[in-house]
Amino acid sequence: MAIMNIREAIVATLHAEMERDSDIILLGEDVVGGNGTAGGPEAIGGIWGTSPGLWAKFGPDRVIDTPISESAIIGAAAGAALSGKRPVAELMFADFVGVSLDQIWNQMAKFRYMFGGKARCPAVVRLVYGAGMQTAAQHSQSVYAMLTAMPGLKVVLPTTPADAKGLLTEALRGDDPVMFFEHKTLYGVKGEVPDGEHRQRFGEARMVREGGDVTIVACGRMVSFSEKAADKLAADGIGMDLLDLRTTSPLDEDAILESVEQTGRLVVVDESPPRCSLAADIAAMVTERAFTSLKAPPAMVTGPHSPLPFARSLERAWVPSPQKIEDAVRRTLAFR
Incomplete structure (x- = not known):
């Protein structure tokens, strides 16, 4: 390769x-x-x-x-x-x-x-x-x-x-x-x-890492941010399924639901404002179709409902960070 x-x-x-x-x-x-x-x-x-x-x-x-x-x-x-x-x-x-x-x-x-x-x-x-x-x-x-x-x-x-x-x-x-x-x-x-012919079918999420405590669903840059959070959480013995969606239409609903049915917890990370967002859509889908499997309310890690600022410090504060993702995971684990 x-x-x-x-x-x-x-x-x-x-x-x-x-x-x-x-x-x-x-x-x-x-x-x-x-x-x-x-x-x-x-x-x-x-x-x-x-x-x-x-x-x-x-x-x-x-x-x-x-x-x-x-x-x-x-x-x-x-x-x-x-x-x-x-x-x-x-x-x-x-x-x-x-x-x-x-x-x-x-x-x-x-x-x-x-x-x-x-x-x-x-x-x-x-x-x-x-x-x-x-x-x-x-x-x-x-x-x-x-x-x-x-x-x-x-x-x-x-x-x-x-x-x-x-x-x-x-x-x-x-x-x-x-x-x-x-x-x-x-x-x-x-x-x-991969060398030569390589086609990736749409609608197939990538399992970036596996663990039994929580499911993190992310796409784009938020996948690598979620990996950084996962590394810190792993030091405390917290394991997670991390799904990289690859495509949002079609959406690999089966992969999300199968993971949540195993972990009982969901954190969706989305680099956009929260209202009518991808995070809101996935959280609603899981709540509707896997409610009995949930051990905690689904958590969303998104930007605030505001335009993106120009200043570097404000932009960093706006974007979901590894720390915010880690905090959201810990909050879902607080429900027992």
């Missing part, structure tokens, strides 16, 4: 899949990466460094710099998908998905349903999201819960390089619209990546 970071795994997957399938195109703001600058085309490979070499290999007909218009990017991707292409549309910041909600919510998500299954929309929308880099209230949000609530969309959140490859490959080969969330602070995370 090769050792890569998540950014490298995404780049390698795009190269491999675009080489395999000539219908895959990439479009977005500055995806050519430096075109028109002193460095020339592909000077930096996009602002996140996730598209180097693509323009040189596949040309301007398949790697397309767009105007700064999210509605145009997603609208073009929706039309291209209906016409037989497999577009990969990049939103530089997930926060601006609101500009293109009609194209996603009322078009992409509903094509298959409204045309009686005769239409397909094999579009992948890559969204860069999350706090941790002081990009402030309009560039730091985690909006996966909003898109998870929309029937017809697949919602994907890789947290390892292997999953970045496997989940992106699965997205690029499917026939439904996929919202592919990439946390900006995780691009540098390194790990083993």
